[in-house]
Amino acid sequence: MRVTIAEVAQRAQVSKATVSRVLNGKPDVDAATAARVRQVIADVGYVPSARAVGLARGRARTVGMLVPSLTWPWTGEVVQGAVDELESDGYGLLLYTVNRGSESLAQFASHVSAKAFDGLLVIEPPDTLNYIEALHDQGLPVVMIDDRGSRPGFPSVGTTNREGAWAAARHLVSAGRRHFAVVTGPADFGCVRERLDGFLDALGELGVHVDPRLVVEGDFTTERGAVATDKLMATGLPFDAVFAHNDLSALGVVKALGAAGRRVPDDVAVVGFDDIPIAGHAELTTVRQPMRRMGEAAARLLLSRLEGATPPAEPVVLPTELVVRRSG
Amino acid sequence: MRVTIAEVAQRAQVSKATVSRVLNGKPDVDAATAARVRQVIADVGYVPSARAVGLARGRARTVGMLVPSLTWPWTGEVVQGAVDELESDGYGLLLYTVNRGSESLAQFASHVSAKAFDGLLVIEPPDTLNYIEALHDQGLPVVMIDDRGSRPGFPSVGTTNREGAWAAARHLVSAGRRHFAVVTGPADFGCVRERLDGFLDALGELGVHVDPRLVVEGDFTTERGAVATDKLMATGLPFDAVFAHNDLSALGVVKALGAAGRRVPDDVAVVGFDDIPIAGHAELTTVRQPMRRMGEAAARLLLSRLEGATPPAEPVVLPTELVVRRSG
DNA sequence: CTGAAAGCGCTTACAG
DNA sequence: CTGAAAGCGCTTACAG
CATH class of the missing domain: 3.40.50.2300 (Response regulator)
Structure with a gap:
């Protein structure tokens, strides 16, 4: 049986509300009480259910990422950069590809409607820029990794x-x-x-x-x-x-x-x-092209947006670097 | 304002329970009633909240995937295979890497405890096989993509x-x-x-x-x-x-x-x-090595396990293929 | 500083 | 065939 907040509350002789306060670092909790609750949490190895927290708060600490296909040479780099950044903030990354065409996109759209994630990272998908823009206009926080120089009407990360x-x-x-x-x-x-x-x-x-x-x-x-x-x-x-x-x-x-x-x-x-x-x-x-760092920058942009910051109006542009090898 | 099941119920003049039944294709719903409900659903563009459904059902239709790093040459192929398969069943893919070492793993572990996903796909992570095995023994459905010939004590997909x-x-x-x-x-x-x-x-x-x-x-x-x-x-x-x-x-x-x-x-x-x-x-x-197809096979195995099937005791082994080019 | 209660948006017995 | 109610596991005003 999974341990719930109710069990923690009972063992610590407090209400669920107090456990919740301790969990979320709210002020105004008696130090001794908080310590006791924390002890119980550690003892029973309690971790709040992501689903319940998500439902109650209306946000899931999860970000969606839409990429054309993972078999493209540098997609992995971008995704890795994003995942590293998200992970260190405790966010999850839901990955979507448009590898199977319109069917993929339909699935993706239904996950958007189902509010499966709080914000979206997207590598510019061919012929779908309007759709993404619409999502942004409907209030979904979106950051695009712009490898095509489209400079869209919403936050993006590009290169020089x-x-x-x-x-x-x-x-x-x-x-x-x-x-x-x-x-x-x-x-x-x-x-x-x-x-x-x-x-x-x-x-x-x-x-x-x-x-x-x-x-x-x-x-x-x-x-x-x-x-x-x-x-x-x-x-x-x-x-x-x-x-x-x-x-x-x-x-x-x-x-x-x-x-x-x-x-x-x-x-x-x-x-x-x-x-x-x-x-x-x-x-x-x-x-x-600093693909990895573009992924990181995009994730950071989205995270700060999710935490309430106003995204920059101008695209974030990361510098390229000439790598001289034998061919030229 | 997001449209909820309550609004659909009200517009269709039925209870939330009935809407839910229609949504989930349960039998014993009057054909006319069902049609009316479906009409309303289509009219208002209702999509159930993934979070609420997940909480109520105890399962999220989401699968976790743990990979060493996306910048490894063929990881993308495996992930793409998995994502294609999951997607066509409407499942989401939560991606985790161990790119940042033990910190990554701690984050991953906490998502496991938070029940952020229903099952796990994993490309054998160095030095972590015991941990994965423990997760499996604790009841988390796990399928491993075994590129190292470890033949673990739980379902896996390997190659010849x-x-x-x-x-x-x-x-x-x-x-x-x-x-x-x-x-x-x-x-x-x-x-x-x-x-x-x-x-x-x-x-x-x-x-x-x-x-x-x-x-x-x-x-x-x-x-x-x-x-x-x-x-x-x-x-x-x-x-x-x-x-x-x-x-x-x-x-x-x-x-x-x-x-x-x-x-x-x-x-x-x-x-x-x-x-x-x-x-x-x-x-x-x-x-x-058929990495893409190994990803697909692993996903299918996990999905059928999640749908109640008993996973095969033996590893699924996919054939290699000799590709003759100029070097030999 | 703390608790009882309502609410997040669904599903699922239980009645009828 | 259908609805009222309880429950999933949290968070958050509202009182005190």
Whole structure:
């Protein structure tokens, strides 16, 4: 039989209300009484039922987290950062993915309605930004990990796409590169625009011009990274450096260059974005996104919101870091 | 104001009990009444409070999952498999990691005591098997994803380490290799013994003997894989194939061989175990562990246990699969 | 400083 | 077939 607050109260010769007060550190409890209650709690190993506390208080000390899929390279990092932060405040993390499409989303929505959690952490889910925004507008505390540069109308944590690209450009130029190509991500992503602008602006400032024909669109996959590289080479224009908008694309670039007999980095330098684990193994120079710390920051933002603080109107932006390896 | 069962009852002109019956599909409700109630539910968009239902029923339709750390290469796969399965039954997944050591574990323990979830899925946590076993003995439904071959005294899902190693051996022999080396994982892991036994047994059956000096212990990291390979080469004994007990080690083997000027696979074939994403990129031949499906199977086992079924006494064992790539 | 009572939003015997 | 009531295990005014 599970021990309840009633049993503790009886053993300590006080009312349930007093036990509750001790439990929640309320003031105005006689020191001796409190000590006695605490002793009983320790003796019987009492822990309040999360469900009962949740019902009575209307909050569950639980946060939901919605992520596209855990098999994406860095999702785990973000979630780990969030879970570490939540855990140290005693919060639980209810995990949802949209791995099974609209069915997943329906399940998620019903858990929202059931008030299964107090607040929501979300890695921007494709095509669902409006829905999330609606939840926020309905009063659910939401913080988004914004890896696409959407800058939504509610609290979010992003990274310095522009500055990261800027750093990549500066590095390549100082390494002596002069003829640049870019394999972008999907053109409608905010982060893609930021990375492209940052890169071109930096080069412009350094007096280097990029031929528009050497800017090709990819879709963040290795396959399309390779295809894009074939296109670049097909232009016949010379280039000695490629900036890919993420690491998976960059791997495709490296692969396609190798297949065409062009050496990396001797003939062509390649720089990626993200710093996923494979980047280290492939010796890829890249712009590191601090995914773990973005998860932590998002969790902290949400927690302080749940504790009553007003969330910042501006997105929290964490700095990228250029990681120089062999490829560029 | 949130709509409650009381409001639905009032609008439908019935008691809360009747609404509850309709909600839970109990028999013996007049068809017309049920239809009316359902109509009201749909009209007001009523969803029962998860907390209240949980308290009243004593179960939360929530499962806990304890994993070592999400940044480990395949943890995400296992969790994704589990979450997919749970989700389709409407269960929530509370995620816990032991990323922050004993502090994490204390938090987890208090959530256990608080009955925050109905059952537990666990990827074998180092040095905590006894604790998990104790939870199981205290009546918490537990299913373990056993990646270490521990075969615990409660329901678990494992993989065919022995047969996987066997397949690797057969493959290498049929590819013409004759002089074998092994870089094992930690010697006290059940899976390491199984992989070693399977490998040596298969070779023995094929009439190939392995020199014991060519069996070196690693620790599942890339660094130690490289160190182990240096040891192998230092013996001066010839070898033309290395079976590493996981992919990270195998990457270390490849690296060390390369540094020593030995070509893979021309001079030495290398086979790993796991099939983590990097294995594909590194063109590593490996024995694939079905992590995703192990997560699914574990979740299904736990769900059926929660629904009253008796769990199987024997571990559920899912088959490995040899993935042949360029390295061996 | 402390207790009796109501309430959180459901479910489930018990009657009828 | 349906409702009134008790109960799940807490918290929180309200009195004193």
